Amino acid sequence: MYRIGLGAPSALRRPLLLVRDVVRVLGFYGGRQSRQYMRFVRECESRPGHLREKIAELDAKVAAGGPLSYYVMPSAGAKEGMFQQVNALVYIHLVMALLQGRVPVVDMQSEKNQYLAADKVGRENSWEYFFEQPYGIGLGSIPSRADVVHGHFRTHWGVWRGDPARAFGMRDETRSDLYMLCERFVRPNTTTARTIDEHRHALFSPGDTVLGVVIRETDYALQMEHHSPADGQIDYTAQIQGALRRHGCNSIFVATESRKVFDSVSAAFPGIARTNPREFYDRYYQDREDGRALVLADVRHDRENDEYLRGLEYVTTVFLLAGCDVLLGTRSGAFTAAQYLNGGAYRHVSTWA
Structure with missing residues (x-):
């Protein structure tokens, strides 16, 4: 076959x-x-x-x-x-x-x-x-x-x-x-590798010690079998603050599909919270209410070649996450993948308490 x-x-x-x-x-x-x-x-x-x-x-x-x-x-x-x-x-x-x-x-x-x-x-x-x-x-x-x-x-x-x-x-x-x-x-092709490298250099300085944070909202509220508790139920600001203090990080990389979440972290930690350029998925809530979406895959962005771009943005995000020094956040495909892409070099790894 x-x-x-x-x-x-x-x-x-x-x-x-x-x-x-x-x-x-x-x-x-x-x-x-x-x-x-x-x-x-x-x-x-x-x-x-x-x-x-x-x-x-x-x-x-x-x-x-x-x-x-x-x-x-x-x-x-x-x-x-x-x-x-x-x-x-x-x-x-x-x-x-x-x-x-x-x-x-x-x-x-x-x-x-x-x-x-x-x-x-x-x-x-x-x-x-x-x-x-x-x-x-x-x-x-x-x-x-x-x-x-x-x-x-x-x-x-x-x-x-x-x-x-x-x-x-x-x-x-x-x-x-x-x-x-x-x-x-698991080797990025030439175009993907170049995109990852360009974003890494734009976001971080060589001396940065970076806390990578995975914050999932949107469809994680559905509480599927493999999901952590929805991050809306967690005081992630306090946990980020604690991780910064314990591990001496001076920069935060936020991996999230939600603009609202990224803006919230940026407001709580002005000047040190960063993410890579991409489309967010906050329209998921309205699409779900209108019956157009159950999970993120159902959300469509109004742009040419959306299928390719959503993949490139996601892959780039996870490889940047894997390059951080400490990992904190939601148990998810990205959180799991970042651990082995990192090769065991994280100083510390933990999900939300």
Whole structure:
């Protein structure tokens, strides 16, 4: 089923995708992959260096230029955020691919996602708008008769449980593997990397000690399973003040989707609160009341190429967050991703008390 949504004629794509999704819903494929994944995690824990050895073996196979096998990671879904995709890649799908000796390939092309315009489904891969493919091999480079395994997105899903390594049962000795996977395989493309670098230099001076703060409002008031308590219920100003004092930070980077929240932090900490230029999502409340939005993915900005720009703004925000010295805030995809993108270099990490 590798060619679903890619080489398959458009008339066939929809029914084939439906068949695949029915199989996934029934849980047969996902359950088998979940058991396989946990077996692989135990291998990593019991055999230090095993994952790195498998990567070295795959590197050699790719360099040799012979036949390869592939592992295709599916899109997180039409309304899921980019860092659900990234988190699942690092925690689950890279482990699944690499321990099987398969080249990982991210597919955000075959199905609609919030970073891909409807008329580009099946034609462009929105992962590649922002990131390099793990081995530089995209969907179009996979031979039609290649040995391909398709990942199941929610295989052993549990990325929202606080500490990134422990979220998947990984002990401290496995944590460095996560940092390595992230550094090696989650690589911004040239345009994204340049944007991140430009914003970093515009926002911070070399001597700054920065407190990164994640404040989610809007759809987090819905209290979904993986969400922290809505930040509107928290005195985050007092907690930011305490973190500044304890950790000697002289600057605050605010990662929030709400202009109201950013203005509030700026008023409380004049001259030291900063964020990167982007569209905010305060219109979510009115869109929700009008029946146009349930989650942030439903909100549309009145600008050309909104799907791409919302992704670029989000990716840039999280990479800037990962470059801070201390991390505080809402448990979320961005908060989790920032921890392993940071490589374990934060002085301190905590969610709201």
